[in-house]
Amino acid sequence: MDKGDMVPTPGVSSDTPGFDAVVVGAGPAGSAAALALARAGRSVVLVERGPFPGSKNVYGGVVYGRVLDEVVPEWWNEVPVERWVVRRSTMMMTGSQSVSVDYRSAAWGEVPYNGMTTLRSRFDNWLATKAVEAGAQLVTSTVATGLLRDAHGRIVGVRTDRDRGELRANVVVACDGVNSFLAKEAGLMPPAEASHHTLGVKEVLDLPGHVIDERFGLRRSEGVDIEMLGCTRGIPGGGFLYTNSDTVSLGVVLSLPHLAEAKVRPEELIADLKNHPSVAPYLRGATLREYAAHLIPEGGYDTMPTMVTDGMLVAGDAAAMTLAAGLWLEGVNFAIGSGLAAGRAVDRAIAAGDCSAKGLASYRSDLEGQFVLADHKRFRKAPALVLSERIQQRYPGLICDLVDGMFTVTNPVPKPGGVRLTRSVAAKHGVKLRQLAADTVRALKVFG
Amino acid sequence: MDDIGSGPMVVACIRITDLRPQIEPLSGTVVREPWSTGLSPADAAALEYSFRIAEAWSGHVVVITAAPSSADAVLRDARALGATVLRIAGGSPSSDQAYVDELGSDERGMAGMIVAALAPLGRPSLVVCGDRSSDRGTGALPAFLAHELGAAQALGLVAITTTDQESMVVAERRLDGGWRERLHVPCPAVCSVEGAGVRLRRASLTATLAAQRTEIPQVTAAGGPGTTRGADPVGPAEVVVGPVRPFRPRTRAVPAPDSDDPRLRLLTLTGALVAHDPPTVVGPIDAAGAADALLAFLIRHGYLDTEPVGEEAATEVEW
C-alpha cells in the first residue's frame, strides 16, 4: 500500500462510538463473525448496506450445513430450509445430448442432513438474527464507505454514509463480499483480475411444489442439485439447477473475460439452458419470478488476499474464499467458517491486548487447521483445470458421443469395440488419447 | 411511553408492512415476511412531511402505527429521527398474521383505535398519512380519522407547506392536464400524501445505534368507531380551494370525409391504410432535448397547443 494513503482520518473525535469490533457486511461471513464475537462477550456492530440482511445477496441455492453444528445445536429444526438435497446429479451436455451421473442418498434426507436449498433473504436474515440475539448490534441501510486510521496509519474503524457515521473499533472485520472495497483500501487485495472471477446469473422460476416433486422424483421436503457442464456455448463455466419448495433456481456461471470476448448476453445462455431437451421438460409451465447476477471469486487459494493487517481482517468472499472446484461450488459454508474463525481471532487479540497484524495472525492458522484453507489448498489447481479448454469445450461432447456410440443400436452393422469407439470419438473432438490420459492423471493429482 | 415534546403535535400515521410479499399463485394467499417490512413511498413521504411541518412549527412528531412487533425496526428508525413512537399491538404475538389480515379490513374501526391511542398524548394539530397503504389500502383511513377527530381533511396531496399561521397549512393536489389545485387547510386537519416529491431523511448513525437499544411503547387495540369523536359541535373548519381553471382541451374540428362510400369514409376517418410516421430514434440527447422533442411531437400531432403546462402553469393561476 502506498504510504501516502495512510493518513490519519481528520475529525475522528473521541465521542465517536467505540466498539470491540465493527463487522462490515451481514452476509454469512459477517453474521458468523458478529455471532462469534457477541458470544465471546465482545461489543460488536454489524453494518449492512441492504435494508435487511440477505436483501442484496445472490447465490445458486445450496448451503452445506455441517459448519452450522458449531453455531446452533440442532440448527435443522429452525433454519429456513426450502428442501433437503437428497439427489445430486452431474450432467455433461452438448446442445442436444446429455450424460448424467446421478447420486441419491436417503441419509441426506435425515438428521443431520448434508445440503439444503434455502433462499438468501431468509437464510442470511436467520443467521444475522442469531448474532443480534447474542448481543450484536445490526445497523441496516448503511454503507461502510471507508476506513478510519489513526496517526500511525493503523485502522481504527470505518466511516459510513450516515450523518455522524464514524464507528471506532479495535478491529474491523471486512465481510463485504467479492470485490471488497475495504480490503482494497487497506492494501490487502492484489489488483482485481477478471480471470479470477466468474459471473453467476440465475433465474428463480415458479413451479408448484407437487409438480417439482413429480418431475424430479422427490417427496415434499426432498430436493435435487444438478450441476451442468457443456451448456455455456464454449464459454468456460457451467450451469446449475436447484429445487426449492415452490420454485426452481436455474443459472449459469461464466468466465468473465471469455464472456466479454464471446459478446453473448448471459440471459441468452439461460434461455438456451431452459430450452435444452434435458432441462426443458423439468421446467414446462414455469414462470419467471426473479432474475439476478453476481460476481464469484473463483480464483481459489492462489488468488486470496493478505488476510490480516493492523486492526483489520478479511473473511468470506472478500477474501476470495468460494471453493469453485468443478464438482463443488461452495461459498456460504466457507464464508461462515471463515467468519467464525475471524470472530475467534479478534476475541483472542483483544484479550491479549494486541490487535496488530501479529496479534490477529492466529486467524490464518485457525483457517489452515480446518476445512476453509485445507480444502482450498488441496484444490488450488482445480480452477485452472476445470476452466481449461478441453474440459470445457471438448470433453462434454466427447463423453456424450461415447455414450451415444455405445448405446445406439446400429444393426446390421456390428457394435464397435470400446477402443475403436474411443479413438474415433476422441479424434472427432480433436482430442488425442495421449491428452486424455494426461488430463486423467492431472485430474487425479488435482482432486486426489 | 416516550417523553412527549413541546409545541404543536404533528402525527404521522403510517402503515408498516411487508414491501415484498409473496403471492401464492394458485391460492392467492399472501405470505408476509417480517424482515422485509418497511414503509411504502407514500408512508415515507407522510413521515418526512410530518418532520418538516413540526420543525416549522417548533412542534414535535408522534409516529403511530397499528402493527405487530415486526414494525419495531421501522419505529426505531423514526425514533432515531427524533419522533415519539407508539405501536398499537394485536392480541398475542402468535396471532400476528391474523392481526395483519384484520388491519386492512375495517378502516373505520382502525381510525377509532388510533384516535383512542392518541388521546392521552393530546389533540394533534395535524395528522399526516400516506395516500393509501400498499397492503390492500383503499385510502379511506385518513377520512375516517378526520371524522373521528372532528378535523378538516385534504387527501391525495403532492405537497404540504406551512404558512405564517400555525392554524393553517397550504397543500397542493394534482389535477388533470398537469394542473394543480392549491388548498388552504385549517388545522386541526388530516392530510394524506402521495409517495412523491420528498425523500425521507436518514438518522445519524449515533442516533440509530442509540434507538436500537430502546423498547417500543405499545398499547393494545381498543376503541372503535365513534368512541372518541372530538367534542367540536360546530364541526371542522372548511378547506378553501384556490381558484383554478379546469383543464379543457380545445376541440379539434375534423373535416367530414369526402366520399359516398361508407367504407372509404371509414378508412379516411381511421387512417387505417395511410402510411404512419415510422418510429423515430431521436437520441442520444440530453434530458432537456428529449423533453423538447416529445413536446414538439405532441404539438405536431395536435395533442398540445403551445401554452406552457404543468407546474409552470400552476404558478400562473390567479388567486
Ligand SMILES: Cc1cc2nc3c(=O)[nH]c(=O)nc-3n(C[C@H](O)[C@H](O)[C@H](O)COP(=O)(O)OP(=O)(O)OC[C@H]3O[C@@H](n4cnc5c(N)ncnc54)[C@H](O)[C@@H]3O)c2cc1C
Ligand atoms: C450465482 C452464484 C451461485 C452461487 N452458488 C452457491 C451455492 O449454491 N452454494 C454456496 O455455498 N455458495 C454459492 N455461491 C457463493 C456464495 O454466494 C458466496 O460465497 C457467499 O455469499 C459469500 O458470503 P459473504 O458473507 O462472504 O459475502 P456476501 O454474501 O456477498 O455478503 C456480503 C454482504 O456485505 C454487504 N456489503 C457489501 N459492501 C458493503 C459496504 N460497503 N457496507 C455495508 N455492507 C456491505 C452486502 O450487502 C452483503 O450483505 C454462489 C455465488 C453466486 C454469485
